[in-house]
Amino acid sequence: xxxxxxxxxxxxxxxxxxxxxxxxxxxxxxxxxxxxxxxxxxxxxxxxxxxxxxxxxxxxxxxxxxxxxxxxxxxxxxxxxxxxxxxxxxxxxxxxxxxxxxxxxxxxxxxxxxxxxxxxxxxxxxxxxxxxxxxxxxxxxxxxxxxxxxxxxxxxxxxxxxxxxxxxxxxxxxxxxxxxxxxxxxxxxxxxxxxxxxxxxxxxxxxxxxxxxxxxxxxxxxxxxxxxxxxxxxxxxxxxxxxxxxxxxxxxxxxxxxxxxxxxxxxxxxxxxxxxxxxxxxxxxxxxxxxxxxxxxxxxxxxxxxxxxxxxxxxxxxxxxxxxxxxxxxxxxxxxxxxxxxxxxxxxxxxxxxxxxxxxxxxxxxxxxxxxxx
Numbered sequence: 001x002x003x004x005x006x007x008x009x010x011x012x013x014x015x016x017x018x019x020x021x022x023x024x025x026x027x028x029x030x031x032x033x034x035x036x037x038x039x040x041x042x043x044x045x046x047x048x049x050x051x052x053x054x055x056x057x058x059x060x061x062x063x064x065x066x067x068x069x070x071x072x073x074x075x076x077x078x079x080x081x082x083x084x085x086x087x088x089x090x091x092x093x094x095x096x097x098x099x100x101x102x103x104x105x106x107x108x109x110x111x112x113x114x115x116x117x118x119x120x121x122x123x124x125x126x127x128x129x130x131x132x133x134x135x136x137x138x139x140x141x142x143x144x145x146x147x148x149x150x151x152x153x154x155x156x157x158x159x160x161x162x163x164x165x166x167x168x169x170x171x172x173x174x175x176x177x178x179x180x181x182x183x184x185x186x187x188x189x190x191x192x193x194x195x196x197x198x199x200x201x202x203x204x205x206x207x208x209x210x211x212x213x214x215x216x217x218x219x220x221x222x223x224x225x226x227x228x229x230x231x232x233x234x235x236x237x238x239x240x241x242x243x244x245x246x247x248x249x250x251x252x253x254x255x256x257x258x259x260x261x262x263x264x265x266x267x268x269x270x271x272x273x274x275x276x277x278x279x280x281x282x283x284x285x286x287x288x289x290x291x292x293x294x295x296x297x298x299x300x301x302x303x304x305x306x307x308x309x310x311x312x313x314x315x316x317x318x319x320x321x322x323x324x325x326x327x328x329x330x331x332x333x334x335x336x337x338x339x340x341x342x343x344x345x346x347x348x349x350x351x352x353x354x355x356x357x358x359x360x361x362x363x364x365x366x367x368x369x370x371x372x373x374x
Contacts (some may be wrong), residue, residue, distance in 0.1 A: 014267045014279045016318035025061050030078040031305040031312035033283035033296045046078035069122030079134035084108035089136040091143045093129035103129040105161040131196035133179045137186035144179050164274045174215040183237035200230035226250025226265045236295035241324030245270040247295040247304045264290040264306050279316050
């Protein structure tokens, strides 16, 4: 099934979209796929504190090797990305007093063993932590939250979190796009934030920050207008050579943002952030919708994953990257030469109110928090 909705007169980058697969053995949201250096694919679900499982060639869960990542059953939203060395950085939000007032960060090694974790904020009134933007690159390892719960998307709050458990922040980021459900890449020694102008509002904006997180300026903006409608949750981002591949949601102009009525799309941008083509991946009708899309690439195959009606879904895509230039052009690409994508508290004695710091050692040896197979 190929749902190619827009492409100018050029060779298509997305050449085939297979029929979506519903993985109905497990319920959950925040469906994410990863492929490790050995070519093993993994599937993450934000259920029960976060679970991950190896999947076979048909992307079926291996139920006998399911890993439960955290002991926090109350985690609401999740952001998880791969790091340069194959580690994973995972951030989850939760409620302590006011809804969505807290966040916890975790670092796992390539085999999903816990390395370190820490509370980023807990019970901070007026702060929101859902729909976070997570990045793990050589210079930038951390998460961006929307500041003060505002809907304008003009500021973000950055927390750094490294493999040693060190927490830094919060640091205010000026002039951000709508970072809720956004994405980030390291480009050279800069961090680029990708997000819409506002909730389900064109254009897609790309803002640049230096290594000290100072605002540099806007790199560009592009109108996505999926099916003539409005884009949102522009979070499934990777760079393949000269192309930016972006999995996102879209819905009609008249549809209610709070109603789940959108479809999943893959947009391809060139090096100048010009929209080359747009493919609709799902075909929901009568109010059904996909949510929280993500993207992973391995060679000329890509996987778009999302959840719908609390069930994980994915679609396999075939790509023609012959026009993408050098696919192994460095870490700013957000994916390796083989095509594997990189992304993109208790550590201070239980302190809250935005005051964070200190080091939380890995808890595996102490037995306080470990991965559990079921």
